[in-house]
Amino acid sequence: MTKILLTGASSYVGARIYEDLKNKYGLVGTYFQHQLFPELVQLDLTDKRAVEQIISQQKPKIIIHVANYPSVKEAANNEPGYIKLNKEATETLVGMANKIGAKIIFISSFAALNTSDIYGKLKLESEEIVKKTQAGYLILRLRLVIGLSPNTVNDRSFNRILRCVINQQSGEFDNSWVFRPTYLPHLSQVIDQVIKHNNFWNKTISIVIDHETTLKQIAQDILKEFELEAKAAERGHDFPVIKEDASAIAEFGLKPATYKEMIKEIVREVKQMITYR
Ligand SMILES: NC(=O)c1ccc[n+]([C@@H]2O[C@H](COP(=O)([O-])OP(=O)(O)OC[C@H]3O[C@@H](n4cnc5c(N)ncnc54)[C@H](OP(=O)(O)O)[C@@H]3O)[C@@H](O)[C@H]2O)c1
Incomplete structure (x- = not known):
C-alpha cells in the first residue's frame, strides 16, 4: 500500500479526502x-x-498538503501567522520531501492568481516552492468548495x-459573486487517479465544475429539497473575473459531475447524514 501523509485531515477539505482515501492507501x-x-x-x-520528525519516521511516498x-x-489581521503556516510550512515539507524522495500534492486556490492580498500572494509563493519537489508535484487549484x-x-x-x-x-447567501464551484468529492477522485496510475505529475490543475453560479443559487437548489429558503444577500464581492477552466478533471479519465448531479448527490448525502444523526 502506498504510504501517504495528509496534513489537515480534520479540515473541511482534508476530512473528506481522508474519509474517501483512508481504506485505499x-x-x-x-x-x-x-x-x-x-x-x-x-x-x-x-x-x-x-x-521533520514525523516525515523521517513515516517516510511517506506522497505528502498531500x-x-x-x-x-x-x-489574512490581513494575522500576516505573521499566515506566513508561518501558508508559506514556511510548505518550505519545510518540500525540504523534507526532497530528503526522502517523496512527491507532494498541494491544495492551492484560484486566489493564487490574485496576489494583491496576502492569502493569494502566499498561495502563489507556496506553488513556486512546491514546484521544487524533485520526485514530482501536483498543484490543485480550487474555487469555493461545495x-x-x-x-x-x-x-x-x-x-x-x-x-x-x-x-x-x-x-442568507451571497448572490453577487458568479463562479464555478469546486465539488469536494472530485478532489479525492483526482488524487486517487494520480496515485493509482502514478501519472499526471508536475502539473498545476484547476478543479471546478463546468457551470457558473452563485452561492445563493447553490443554497437555494439544496435547501428547497428540505422545504427551506435561501434569501439573496448582495455582499458586493469584487473578486476579479477569472475564466476557470473546467476541462482538467476529464483529463484524469474521470467523468466529472454536472451541476445537477452535484446537487442531487449532495442532497442524497445530507439526507443520509440526517437520518443517521
Ligand atoms: N474551503 C474552500 O472553499 C477552499 C477554497 C480554495 C482553497 N481551499 C484550500 O483548502 C485547504 C483547506 O481549507 P479548508 O476550507 O478545509 O479550511 P479549514 O476547514 O478552516 O481548515 C484549516 C486547517 O488548518 C489546520 N491548521 C491550522 N493551524 C495549523 C498548524 N499550525 N499546524 C497544522 N495544521 C494547522 C487546522 O487544523 P485543526 O482543525 O486540527 O486545528 C484546520 O484543519 C486550504 O489550503 C485552503 O486554502 C479551500
Whole structure:
C-alpha cells in the first residue's frame, strides 16, 4: 500500500479526502487542534522539528498538503501567522520531501492568481516552492468548495448551508459573486487517479465544475429539497473575473459531475447524514 501523509485531515477539505482515501492507501492523517478521527496524529506544521520528525519516521511516498489558513479576510489581521503556516510550512515539507524522495500534492486556490492580498500572494509563493519537489508535484487549484465533509462545523460556505438544514431554518447567501464551484468529492477522485496510475505529475490543475453560479443559487437548489429558503444577500464581492477552466478533471479519465448531479448527490448525502444523526 502506498504510504501517504495528509496534513489537515480534520479540515473541511482534508476530512473528506481522508474519509474517501483512508481504506485505499496507507494514509496517515495529521491534525493540529481538532482530532476529528481518533487515529489522526497531532502535528503543528509551524514546528519545523516536529514536521521533520514525523516525515523521517513515516517516510511517506506522497505528502498531500491541505492544512493552510483558508480565509482571505482574516489574512490581513494575522500576516505573521499566515506566513508561518501558508508559506514556511510548505518550505519545510518540500525540504523534507526532497530528503526522502517523496512527491507532494498541494491544495492551492484560484486566489493564487490574485496576489494583491496576502492569502493569494502566499498561495502563489507556496506553488513556486512546491514546484521544487524533485520526485514530482501536483498543484490543485480550487474555487469555493461545495460538498459534504465529515467536518460539518468549520465556518465554510457549504457548512453554513448545512447548518440551515440541521436547524430547519432559512438562510442568507451571497448572490453577487458568479463562479464555478469546486465539488469536494472530485478532489479525492483526482488524487486517487494520480496515485493509482502514478501519472499526471508536475502539473498545476484547476478543479471546478463546468457551470457558473452563485452561492445563493447553490443554497437555494439544496435547501428547497428540505422545504427551506435561501434569501439573496448582495455582499458586493469584487473578486476579479477569472475564466476557470473546467476541462482538467476529464483529463484524469474521470467523468466529472454536472451541476445537477452535484446537487442531487449532495442532497442524497445530507439526507443520509440526517437520518443517521
Ligand atoms: N474551503 C474552500 O472553499 C477552499 C477554497 C480554495 C482553497 N481551499 C484550500 O483548502 C485547504 C483547506 O481549507 P479548508 O476550507 O478545509 O479550511 P479549514 O476547514 O478552516 O481548515 C484549516 C486547517 O488548518 C489546520 N491548521 C491550522 N493551524 C495549523 C498548524 N499550525 N499546524 C497544522 N495544521 C494547522 C487546522 O487544523 P485543526 O482543525 O486540527 O486545528 C484546520 O484543519 C486550504 O489550503 C485552503 O486554502 C479551500
